[in-house]
Amino acid sequence: MSGPGASRRSDDRNQPRKPWEDRWLVEAFKRLGHPALERLRPADSAWEALEAAGVAPEQLVETACAIARVPAADLSKVGKEQARLADRVLALRYRIVPLGVANGRLEVATANPLSPHLDQDLEFALGRRVALRIANPTAIRDALERLYPPDAEGGKGGGGGSRLAWILTDRQSGAVSATVGGSAVEKLDALLVDAADQRASDVHLEPRDDGLLVRFRLDGVLHDDRVLPGEVTTHLISRLKVMAGLDIADRLRPQDGRASMTIDGRPVDLRISTLPLGRSGEKAVVRLLDSATASVGLGSLGFSDQERTRIERLLKLPEGLVLVTGPTGSGKTTTLYSTLYWVRSEGRNVVTVEDPVEYRLQGINQVQVHERSGLTFAAALRSILRQDPDVVLVGEIRDAETASIAIKASMTGHRVLSTLHTNDAPSAVSRMIDIGADRVALASALKGVMAQRLLRKLCPECSRPATLDELPVEQQALLTGKDCGNLRLEVGCGACRHSGYRGRTVVAEILVAGAELQQAIARGADIGEVAAQARRGGMKSLWESGLEKVLAGTTSLHELLDNVAAPIEAGDATTQTDIDKLLAQLVPGRAKAGSGGGTAAAAPVARGEGGARVLIVDEDREERRRLRDALQREGFRVLEATDGEVALGYARRLEPDAIITEFTLPKLDAIGLLQALGTGSGNGPVVMLYTQETDEGLHQWARELGALDVVQKPGEVASILKGLLAARR
Secondary structure, eight states: OOSHHHHHHHHHHHSOSSOOTTHHHHHHHHHHTOGGGGGOOOOSSHHHHHHHTTOOHHHHHHHHHHHHTOOBOOOTTOOHHHHTTSOHHHHHHHTOEEEEEETTEEEEEESOTTSTTHHHHHHHHHTSOEEEEEOOHHHHHHHHHHHSOGGGGTTOTTSSTTTEEEOOOTTOOHHHHHTTOHHHHHHHHHHHHHHHHTTOSEEEEEEETTEEEEEEEETTEEEEEEEEOGGGHHHHHHHHHHHHTOOTTOOSSOEEEEEEEEETTEEEEEEEEEEEOGGGOEEEEEEEEEHHHHTOOTGGGTOOHHHHHHHHHHHTSSSEEEEEEOSTTSSHHHHHHHHHHHHOOTTOOEEEEESSOOSOOTTOEEEEOBGGGTBOHHHHHHHHGGGOOSEEEESOOOSHHHHHHHHHHHTTTOEEEEEEOOSSSTHHHHHHHHTTOOHHHHHHHEEEEEEEEEEEEEOTTTOEEOOGGGSOHHHHHHHTTSOOTTOEEOOOOGGGTTSSEEEEEEEEEEEEOOHHHHHHHHTTOOHHHHHHHHHHTTOOOHHHHHHHHHHTTSSOHHHHHHHSOOOOOTTOHHHHHHHHHHHHHHSTTOOBSOSSOTTOOBOOOOTTOTTOEEEEEOSOHHHHHHHHHHHHHTTOEEEEESSHHHHHHHHHHHOOSEEEEOSSOSSSOHHHHHHHHTGGGSOSOEEEEEOSOOOHHHHHHHHHTTOOEEEOOGGGHHHHHHHHHHHHO
């Protein structure tokens, strides 16, 4: 038989039906000119295809070991003891066999050691260093069946269901659950198990044209995890809705619900929120609430011994109001629950009123706010006070009525804990007064305020020691005169998903309201006086608390600056002097223009010189890093700012050669920044707008105000900037 059809069938016999993940093995035998390549047939992997074509198994192992530069594995002795070293779901998903621990590393056997990110993924999931070993895929399959027999896990396969069990309520049923499809059930269970294994706080399910994007929030940062096939999207969201008791037929309105499950026998609560996206379908976010995290001690959260002592002193007071402040996601709820565990005992009646109840805690009476039925914070608090409580937790003080009742309760023998949304501890006083609290009553009731932020901790596996001169110039100025012997920088490895950080710690500002501070509040002192009085009482600012962790090597200065504003003000002569000294070291010949004071302006650097200084202004951390890396490769020295106000201060003080700014910025956008700098005269720094904003009218407006170019591709930034600086010479 001849013709095109026959030719295609002949080709099919010699080519795989789909790309092999271990195609590198075929390429290796091509370089050897091995005759077996002429006899390749479709198979599950290149390894199996080569073996079927006549390549000896020993030669395959030897070749793979030589390419990957790792030794071969012996699977003959693995048993139940080794099975405990790796989770079944993980082992089946990655087709790896745990062998044992040697030299502090877990040795695992794989048939594809060059699989992209295999070692990094395993290290992150297992939380330990991994050493790869090589074995035949058939031997690995046999070992997996021996170590993890299907009957022992209910035949669930790799779906994660063997570890996860849903806690059903009368709103849910197995029959209804089954209607959403078995594949969706398995995929959802596997996702939630993965999220719990990776310590994710939230799972985002976002429909896209090419499927369902799954993202995990780890240590406060969203990471793309995988893309599921588009056909499973509707079924998976419906499965979530069923478990949360939501209406699966209503896809036009946002819905919120709760569900409960156990993972490895550990109870985990889920808060589920869905959001309609029109034709795209629905987005869902699942928050994982592990009650174990709510019962940790204050020391485990990252409070220093001194901070813990101040907090415990507040909690020992028989009555009074204690507030915890900070933005959303700063760990206020976890801190409050930790304090409840600290004060809880058989002799105390502890009651909370929350919206929503984050964690269910044994031995504590928790009330869920339900405003549509009239159960508001204020109404619940009034009823709670008739229940003879010793300690009352109010989830949040939102209005004058709740503030008034909380203050009165704290003045009548009750210990009241609550939260506010303010940037720092002294601001809590003005915030309470703004929402209608009586100033004199507040002065009498308030015992303390804890403001806090969460910072990512440097990964202990990969962070490295650093010296002061490795930091950007504006960061060096913040550490001048400090002991930087323990300073460390992020690197990135498999254990931290190449972010450089793993886990989080708290930085706190603890205001203890002594008699003098209470008198200042009562007479109407402004926030500056309240802050000054608090500092005299021993309060460390958020910045000082964070800086201690930076100098101890717990976190990086970059991470601190992303979460806490540095105390740089226009009139700070010491800081300006420090910056000028550093610039004098970095730029030969740079000297102060005057000698009459510490804030004298520094002489500008010649435009376009090698090593020109560039200020990047962008709220997006990853975008700043991409621009910074591109510019540093071209020899530029880079400064960074996260908002327009900080950028304006840096521009006026440090006189960069160029500014690259995103259009939309917190506090002061690019247009306001250009207007404030007055760059239209041509005497200021080169300003280039790097933005995703496509409005040509805004681009033209920016050019009229002095922006010399608008760039939308990061790869073009460095070359365009070189041209702009050259034109200024």
